[in-house]
Amino acid sequence: MSGTSLMEPRDVSAPGGILTSVGLVQAKYVDEIAVRMPTREEAALLALPAATPIAEHTRTGYDADGRLLRCMVTILPGDRHKILYEVSTD
Numbered sequence: 001m002s003g004t005s006l007m008e009p010r011d012v013s014a015p016g017g018i019l020t021s022v023g024l025v026q027a028k029y030v031d032e033i034a035v036r037m038p039t040r041e042e043a044a045l046l047a048l049p050a051a052t053p054i055a056e057h058t059r060t061g062y063d064a065d066g067r068l069l070r071c072m073v074t075i076l077p078g079d080r081h082k083i084l085y086e087v088s089t090d
């Protein structure tokens with residue numbers, strides 16, 4: 001993945017997805033959501049009211065062999081988001 005846009009420190013996208021564009025197939029991912037108080041920088045960037053927590057959503061993607069393909073971290077202001085999961089029992 002060296003030399004691809006995946007290694008750039010910015011948001012990236014491609015038609016069909018970045019992983020597909022470099023020949024990778026994500027087979028599964030693991031989500032972790034931690035609720036915490038924001039750093040000073042996060043609070044300023046997100047213009048958060050005082051005492052407003054954030055949720056830090058980390059999604060780690062793997063291929064069929066269990067190889068790590070990506071790690072995406074998203075910061076969600078607690079006063080503006082709802083998290084909803086639908087899980088199939090199939």
